[in-house]
Amino acid sequence: MSMIAAFYGGKSILITGATGFLGKVLMEKLFRTSPDLKIIYILVRSKAGQTLQQRVFQILNSKLFENIKEICPNVHEKIRPISADLNQHDFGISKEDMEELLSSTNIIFHCAATVRFDDPLRHAVQLNVTATQQLLLMASQMPKLEAFIHLSTAFSNCNLKHIDEVIYPCSVEPKKIIDSMEWLDDAIIDEITPKLIGDRPNTYTYTKALGEIVVQQESENMNVAIIRPSIVGPTWQEPFPGWVDNLNGPSGIIIAAGKGFLRSIRATPTAVADLIPADTVVNLTLAAGWYTAVHRPKSTLIYHCTSGNLNPCNWLKMGLHVLATFEKVPFEKAFRRPNADFTTTNFTTHYWNAVSHRVPAIIYDCYLRLTGRKPRVLKLMNRLLRNISMLEYFINRSWEWSTHNTEMLMSVLSPEDQRIFNFDVRQLNWLEYIENYVLGVKKYLLKEDMAGIPEARQHLKRLRNIHYLFNIALFFIIWRLLVARWQMARNVWFFIVSFCYKFLSYFRASSTLKL
Ligand SMILES: CCCCCCCCCCCCCCCCCCCCCCCCCCCC(=O)SCCNC(=O)CCNC(=O)[C@H](O)C(C)(C)COP(=O)(O)OP(=O)(O)OC[C@H]1O[C@@H](n2cnc3c(N)ncnc32)[C@H](O)[C@@H]1OP(=O)(O)O
Numbered sequence: 001m002s003m004i005a006a007f008y009g010g011k012s013i014l015i016t017g018a019t020g021f022l023g024k025v026l027m028e029k030l031f032r033t034s035p036d037l038k039i040i041y042i043l044v045r046s047k048a049g050q051t052l053q054q055r056v057f058q059i060l061n062s063k064l065f066e067n068i069k070e071i072c073p074n075v076h077e078k079i080r081p082i083s084a085d086l087n088q089h090d091f092g093i094s095k096e097d098m099e100e101l102l103s104s105t106n107i108i109f110h111c112a113a114t115v116r117f118d119d120p121l122r123h124a125v126q127l128n129v130t131a132t133q134q135l136l137l138m139a140s141q142m143p144k145l146e147a148f149i150h151l152s153t154a155f156s157n158c159n160l161k162h163i164d165e166v167i168y169p170c171s172v173e174p175k176k177i178i179d180s181m182e183w184l185d186d187a188i189i190d191e192i193t194p195k196l197i198g199d200r201p202n203t204y205t206y207t208k209a210l211g212e213i214v215v216q217q218e219s220e221n222m223n224v225a226i227i228r229p230s231i232v233g234p235t236w237q238e239p240f241p242g243w244v245d246n247l248n249g250p251s252g253i254i255i256a257a258g259k260g261f262l263r264s265i266r267a268t269p270t271a272v273a274d275l276i277p278a279d280t281v282v283n284l285t286l287a288a289g290w291y292t293a294v295h296r297p298k299s300t301l302i303y304h305c306t307s308g309n310l311n312p313c314n315w316l317k318m319g320l321h322v323l324a325t326f327e328k329v330p331f332e333k334a335f336r337r338p339n340a341d342f343t344t345t346n347f348t349t350h351y352w353n354a355v356s357h358r359v360p361a362i363i364y365d366c367y368l369r370l371t372g373r374k375p376r377v378l379k380l381m382n383r384l385l386r387n388i389s390m391l392e393y394f395i396n397r398s399w400e401w402s403t404h405n406t407e408m409l410m411s412v413l414s415p416e417d418q419r420i421f422n423f424d425v426r427q428l429n430w431l432e433y434i435e436n437y438v439l440g441v442k443k444y445l446l447k448e449d450m451a452g453i454p455e456a457r458q459h460l461k462r463l464r465n466i467h468y469l470f471n472i473a474l475f476f477i478i479w480r481l482l483v484a485r486w487q488m489a490r491n492v493w494f495f496i497v498s499f500c501y502k503f504l505s506y507f508r509a510s511s512t513l514k515l
């Protein structure tokens with residue numbers, strides 16, 4: 001019998017960010033392993049014209065939840081969406097809903113966040129810091145609360161090279177930052193943002209670090225744990241391999257490369273690609289929830305959920321295997337044949353951005369214009385290059401994360417729990433995982449059918465022929481221009497032709513002699 005699964009049985013669980021990538025995998029696993037849980041409250045906002053119920057319906061009817069209705073037939077009754085916007089005071093939760101949450105909740109998983117790197121500081125602080133503070137305030141009024149699990153990121157202290165499972169201070173207290181956001185205007189906030197974030201690359205990592213400090217400061221008398229995953233990738237094993245539903249992390253890059261838009265990227269090939277599968281993060285999160293509630297450690301434990309120190313993979317290995325998988329399962333309607341390389345200097349990056357990215361985009365836009373359509377490829381390309389520049393920080397450095405707490409947690413699990421809530425990344429086969437990643441991107445993000453693979457191959461063959469024809473035509477045009485205008489080119493051409501003629505004559509003469 002799994003102790004962790006049994007622990008969640010009969011419990012009332014509150015999840016924020018349940019409509020997000022990790023939140024959905026977390027909910028699925030909870031229903032699959034503890035179908036007798038009492039209820040899952042999820043804080044949801046209406047979005048893109050969808051009501052809360054429509055959003056929940058969409059999640060429950062998605063491929064990810066395919067088997068849940070069999071395991072937990074009354075799953076609809078066990079999810080209770082609560083209308084909430086974490087940007088609002090008290091999250092805009094109604095009085096009745098708030099009373100129910102406060103009186104019933106046993107466990108909180110706080111996953112909601114803004115994960116955008118370019119969010120203005122005010123918005124990132126509101127969601128990643130102030131909302132965390134408010135949720136802790138709510139948690140402190142929950143008499144039945146057993147554990148509060150906060151999802152942070154392994155990159156919250158990415159300004160350090162070696163990161164321990166501790167909370168590091170920031171130069172300005174989070175409370176001061178929260179206060180200042182209330183009276184400073186946007187222009188001033190924009191001006192002071194670079195000074196505040198210091199040697200961190202963006203507002204996301206900075207506000208996640210502030211969020212951790214808030215958790216530490218506001219969690220008196222509560223059982224709290226912080227999970228710090230690195231770059232969360234698609235599922236490794238559960239409920240099935242390769243599930244992914246957003247463009248974050250490497251997924252967008254894989255699409256851009258597979259569709260032939262991206263031909264080079266500035267990356268350090270030997271830097272560690274610290275990816276961690278979503279189901280591994282969820283298993284560790286659930287195990288930490290159980291441990292925190294049952295063993296009640298004296299201080300807040302931080303768990304690094306990373307792969308680099310136990311089973312490292314680097315960007316070169318990842319890149320090469322992504323490209324090899326494109327050969328087996330090409331994406332449909334590619335712009336160019338997928339073929340990419342890493343650049344390592346400013347000069348080569350700018351050169352290849354011009355030659356391999358912008359020039360083909362301009363040529364294609366000319367073709368669109370000539371055929372009476374609206375040019376759009378250069379705009380798309382510039383956006384892609386801008387977005388990639390925001391990720392570059394993370395693919396040109398390596399970090400070391402210590403994992404003592406994570407290893408301790410693994411060691412206290414029963415063999416049954418180690419199997420059901422497996423977070424031992426040493427067992428991960430990277431080649432298999434990356435192949436499933438590319439397949440998952442094709443199936444679940446691009447919604448492409450496997451039956452379309454022969455046509456996609458044909459399309460790539462056509463692109464290859466166009467590429468060869470284009471190169472031959474370009475060569476002849478340049479040659480004609482040179483020979484027509486430049487005596488030196490004529491001399492070189494005459495020399496090459498006469499050399500070939502002499503070589504052929506010699507070859508013919510020597511073969512006649514042999515006979
Ligand atoms: C010798 C041979 C060598 C071989 C080499 C081969 C080389 C290449 C082959 C391919 C290889 C792949 C392997 C290497 C790749 C390197 C990968 C690099 C990844 C590094 C990731 C680092 C992450 C690190 C760290 C931290 C981890 C975390 O804690 S947080 C989670 C991660 N967060 C993110 O990733 C967020 C990043 N994104 C953003 O901040 C923003 O989206 C953006 C700033 C990048 C883009 O903003 P922008 O305003 O331009 O676009 P936006 O409006 O957001 O979107 C445009 C349209 O796209 C849709 N969209 C965008 N994002 C998503 C999403 N997540 N889910 C769904 N849809 C999304 C959006 O809706 C828009 O659509 P429209 O509205 O229709 O326009």
Ligand SMILES: NC(=O)C1=CN([C@@H]2O[C@H](COP(=O)(O)OP(=O)(O)OC[C@H]3O[C@@H](n4cnc5c(N)ncnc54)[C@H](OP(=O)(O)O)[C@@H]3O)[C@@H](O)[C@H]2O)C=CC1
Nearest residue numbers: 017018019020021022085086087111112113151153229232
């Ligand atoms: N993905 C990754 O690579 C990593 C993620 N993490 C952390 O894991 C956690 C989950 O990340 P992930 O699932 O990828 O993120 P997603 O962006 O997929 O999900 C974010 C969730 O937060 C919710 N949310 C955002 N703003 C609000 C709001 N104002 N009110 C209510 N809900 C809101 C979103 O709801 P809605 O659907 O309405 O937008 C969504 O459910 C985050 O804390 C993140 O920092 C850590 C390391 C890596």
